[in-house]
Amino acid sequence: MTYFIILIIGLGIYAFAQLANVVQLSSSLKGAPEEEVTDKDNRFNARMMMGMLIFILGFFVWQIKEYSHTILPESASEHGVEIDTLWDFNMWIVILVFVVVNMVLFFFASKYYFKKGNRATFFAHSTKLELIWTIIPAIFLSVIIIYGLKVWTDITGPVESKNGVIIELYAKQFDWTARYAGKDNKLGATNYKLITDENPLALDKNDPASSDDILTKGEFHLPVGKEAYFSFRSRDVIHSAYMPHFRAQMNCVPGMETQFHFKPTITTAEMRKKLNNEKFDYVLLCNKICGASHFNMQMSIIVETEAEYKAWLAKQKEFASKDTPAAPAAPADTTKPKMALK
Amino acid sequence: MSTSHATVHHDHHDGHHAHQEDHHHEPGFWRKYVFSTDHKMISKQFLITAVFMGIVAMMLSIFFRLQLAWPGKSFPFLEYFLGKWAPGGVLDPNMYLALVTIHGTIMVFFVLTGGLSGTFSNLLIPLQIGARDMASGFLNMLSFWFFLVSSLLMFYSLFLETGPASAGWTIYPPLSALEEAIPGSGIGMTMWLVSMALFVVGSLLGSLNYIVTVVNLRTKGMTMTRLPLTIWAFLVTAILGVLSFPVLFSAVLLLIFDRSFGTSFYLSDIYISGQALEQTGGSPILFQHLFWFLGHPEVYIVLLPALGITSEVIATMSRKPIFGYRAMIGSILAIGFLSFIVWGHHMFITGMNPFLGSVFVFTTLLIAIPSAVKAFNYITTLWKGNAVFSPAMLFAVGLVSTFVTGGVTGIILADSALDINVHDTYFVVAHFHIVMGASAIFGMFCGVYHWFPRLYGRMMNNKLGYIHFWFTFVGVFGVFFPMHFVGLAGAPRRYYAYDAFPMFDSLKDINVVITSFAIMSALAQGIFLFNFFYSMFRGKKASQNPWRSNTLEWSAPVEHLHGNWPGALPEVHRWPYDYSKPDKEEDFVPQTVPLAAGEEAH
Numbered sequence: 001m002t003y004f005i006i007l008i009i010g011l012g013i014y015a016f017a018q019l020a021n022v023v024q025l026s027s028s029l030k031g032a033p034e035e036e037v038t039d040k041d042n043r044f045n046a047r048m049m050m051g052m053l054i055f056i057l058g059f060f061v062w063q064i065k066e067y068s069h070t071i072l073p074e075s076a077s078e079h080g081v082e083i084d085t086l087w088d089f090n091m092w093i094v095i096l097v098f099v100v101v102n103m104v105l106f107f108f109a110s111k112y113y114f115k116k117g118n119r120a121t122f123f124a125h126s127t128k129l130e131l132i133w134t135i136i137p138a139i140f141l142s143v144i145i146i147y148g149l150k151v152w153t154d155i156t157g158p159v160e161s162k163n164g165v166i167i168e169l170y171a172k173q174f175d176w177t178a179r180y181a182g183k184d185n186k187l188g189a190t191n192y193k194l195i196t197d198e199n200p201l202a203l204d205k206n207d208p209a210s211s212d213d214i215l216t217k218g219e220f221h222l223p224v225g226k227e228a229y230f231s232f233r234s235r236d237v238i239h240s241a242y243m244p245h246f247r248a249q250m251n252c253v254p255g256m257e258t259q260f261h262f263k264p265t266i267t268t269a270e271m272r273k274k275l276n277n278e279k280f281d282y283v284l285l286c287n288k289i290c291g292a293s294h295f296n297m298q299m300s301i302i303v304e305t306e307a308e309y310k311a312w313l314a315k316q317k318e319f320a321s322k323d324t325p326a327a328p329a330a331p332a333d334t335t336k337p338k339m340a341l342k
Numbered sequence: 343m344s345t346s347h348a349t350v351h352h353d354h355h356d357g358h359h360a361h362q363e364d365h366h367h368e369p370g371f372w373r374k375y376v377f378s379t380d381h382k383m384i385s386k387q388f389l390i391t392a393v394f395m396g397i398v399a400m401m402l403s404i405f406f407r408l409q410l411a412w413p414g415k416s417f418p419f420l421e422y423f424l425g426k427w428a429p430g431g432v433l434d435p436n437m438y439l440a441l442v443t444i445h446g447t448i449m450v451f452f453v454l455t456g457g458l459s460g461t462f463s464n465l466l467i468p469l470q471i472g473a474r475d476m477a478s479g480f481l482n483m484l485s486f487w488f489f490l491v492s493s494l495l496m497f498y499s500l501f502l503e504t505g506p507a508s509a510g511w512t513i514y515p516p517l518s519a520l521e522e523a524i525p526g527s528g529i530g531m532t533m534w535l536v537s538m539a540l541f542v543v544g545s546l547l548g549s550l551n552y553i554v555t556v557v558n559l560r561t562k563g564m565t566m567t568r569l570p571l572t573i574w575a576f577l578v579t580a581i582l583g584v585l586s587f588p589v590l591f592s593a594v595l596l597l598i599f600d601r602s603f604g605t606s607f608y609l610s611d612i613y614i615s616g617q618a619l620e621q622t623g624g625s626p627i628l629f630q631h632l633f634w635f636l637g638h639p640e641v642y643i644v645l646l647p648a649l650g651i652t653s654e655v656i657a658t659m660s661r662k663p664i665f666g667y668r669a670m671i672g673s674i675l676a677i678g679f680l681s682f683i684v685w686g687h688h689m690f691i692t693g694m695n696p697f698l699g700s701v702f703v704f705t706t707l708l709i710a711i712p713s714a715v716k717a718f719n720y721i722t723t724l725w726k727g728n729a730v731f732s733p734a735m736l737f738a739v740g741l742v743s744t745f746v747t748g749g750v751t752g753i754i755l756a757d758s759a760l761d762i763n764v765h766d767t768y769f770v771v772a773h774f775h776i777v778m779g780a781s782a783i784f785g786m787f788c789g790v791y792h793w794f795p796r797l798y799g800r801m802m803n804n805k806l807g808y809i810h811f812w813f814t815f816v817g818v819f820g821v822f823f824p825m826h827f828v829g830l831a832g833a834p835r836r837y838y839a840y841d842a843f844p845m846f847d848s849l850k851d852i853n854v855v856i857t858s859f860a861i862m863s864a865l866a867q868g869i870f871l872f873n874f875f876y877s878m879f880r881g882k883k884a885s886q887n888p889w890r891s892n893t894l895e896w897s898a899p900v901e902h903l904h905g906n907w908p909g910a911l912p913e914v915h916r917w918p919y920d921y922s923k924p925d926k927e928e929d930f931v932p933q934t935v936p937l938a939a940g941e942e943a944h
Contacts (some may be wrong), residue, residue, distance in 0.1 A: 003703075011806055017872075026745070036801065037732050038802060041731060042729075043810070045731035049739070049814060052816075055816065059819060059820075059823065067824065067827040068827075069832060069848060070828075070831040070848040072571070087760055089561075092754070093756060097746070098747055098750050101717060102746065102747065105720075105739065105746070106739075108721060108727075109724055112725065112727045113728075114661070114728050114731075118728050119661075120726060120727045120921060121727075123663070124389040124663040124666075125668075126666075130666050130669050130871045133714060134711060137710060141710055144707060144757065148703060149704075152700060152703065155759060155762070173523065192612070192618055195618065200548075235614070236520070237516045237517040237520070238514055240765075242832075245832075249762050249766075253693055254516055254624075256613055284844060285832075287765070289510045290523075291523055292435040292439070292524065293435065295837035295838040296842040
């Protein structure tokens, strides 16, 4: 096999050498030694420039047609709708610039190719033109900046009172745990030195707020139409909590707590109906390289009515409840990254 | 020639004794090809090293693209190359991350920083400003040797027992700091850090030399506003390097401390392998700030030389002055300045204060203005030109297209609100590969084809160059454009496989399309490699000024001389872009030609 490959490569190189010789010989026979690029080549490449423009634009349209169904469905959160509107606004400008500039570029390249006897126009400078294409992009960009920053501050601006679900997502190699604040609506204090198999999230038992916290794995639930206030922690390396259907993402950084909040607007059941897919689930993925099983670190998100949510939550065990450990015990010992292949 | 070498090459020395009296001495083999202090030879050394590293990095990308298109399928040749890292021909997930990491590292630093700046700053700065050599030939030589050693270390790290660094090319701690988190963060990461530290030393020596040379060694008449745009780009690139690489060095140094000496600059409250680490009080975010303080100017360290090279080539080959010469300089300076105050746009969702994010949105989007000016100026230069389509010219036009196509999606990513949902997805991968990867590599190919006659005294084959360009150009769009859609589906980057999520099942076709185009473009690079090495020895002999160009390097003899010009240095009387000037017989007027009576300077 190896020898065969070497032989093929060798033959390939030999063929190229012969080809190059022939090409060189034929071009020297044709004369015009003072010209490095022949008229024929210029004409050919000028036509190819037009071909390339058709390729770029054609490929673009084809992809929109073929791949649009892969794009994420409509946003399932309130601020996500705002993001999507901003996205569309920016995208129209982007597509317009992409199409027009490429058209002009390749059109000029294919039109103004070298012809004997022609002479290029000596046009070195025009303050007017340069001002135009400094000012016009500047105006567009000001609009983009102002609009973008408005949406950004709407989403990430300071939170005055947390009136809704308070929930923490805890990341470690390679899974997630969700922690609900419980009856007192307050997350208990933590200290990373307290981690044990029974206490995987390092809750401080001396803090009364921690006793009613609820830990879940595999999936977590959110009530529709109610703001969910997330905080994020990580046990080992940086992870990123990415919930694409809600247009939400925040890094989980060891040694600090990060935050994000959003209001789900479409329940899982409604989204399944919209997408005509009974198996659809919202997911939480890890979106920051975190080790070998980075590609398989997930949790399902179930959005449901408030009544369903309350019923589900009531069935979950509180952290301090005596009978069983609060959460399925996570093995704290992760000496080797586990291969969660399929 | 130094005395120590003189004794080694005694025979050679004697043979040329008579010759040596009145001529410049011909150095021996070692001094000429290996420990050379001649900028032209050093330039070629950089280029060959970069070509080698480029082949390596490209092969790595094909390895992981195969896994992405056909996850879990067995490719016996993967086992042939990777051994235990691809048991049964299926790539190991740890090795997948290692390949991604080393591909990025090599491409960004070794090919597009060391290779691009190293080759063309070295070749063109002395030749285009009319200097005998760099300000310090010795530092220049050292610069290459640091680069070579760091390249070899990085390459060698691929063969380590526990695998090379695999925390991504941005090596964010704690992943890069803890061996327990990923095997590549053991000796592999140590090797990466040592290699990069040496790389920074080499890069600094080079950059300082470029700056001093441009500032001090310009020939008579070569004012700053008569410099070709290549030199402006190299100068600003070198300044960016001098200001930002030391910050990477300090980031790397602190990481070495955290890894080896128990400090906690970047580590805090970590529990791993069944035990709580002592380190507390550090911040992983600090590393990101330091890294991107280099990392973002680095993007322009990669891009500016490519923009400089293509400005020169588009003007020369269109037989037209570059449009808006001063605006082009201004935009280089503006981009260079802004590149230092935008690094936070890589960190919108790290937990950085959202208000700080707003500031970075503003500064980042400002970069679009000088970039737009550049694009429009390129296009106006083509307008009513008389374009000669050498392979270099094709790559220059290709660069304008990729620069715009990849640049516009930057407007999306710089908008922090939009970044929330596409951060770290394939949308980002598409964006930076087109705007930075493809544009910079196009600039590099453009430079190689255009200045090959200056490098090797021979011409590269045009026909093969055309085939190379068209396949590469189609390949770039074929590979990277569909990645936008992968990103819009919410697919994160650096995933070994996507089959754990039903929502990504629809991406199977796209990934096969991408990989097929990638294989095609990789094969097309074979055409280039053949053309490059074949032409080096068998190419048509170059004439004095094959592209009928104005700049000084074409007035130096084709055969390389130490000192570049025999006799006096050329004098400069005009700017470099007097192409197709009215009332002139030829469509170009070299910079050495004095202004005619009553002729207006630009």
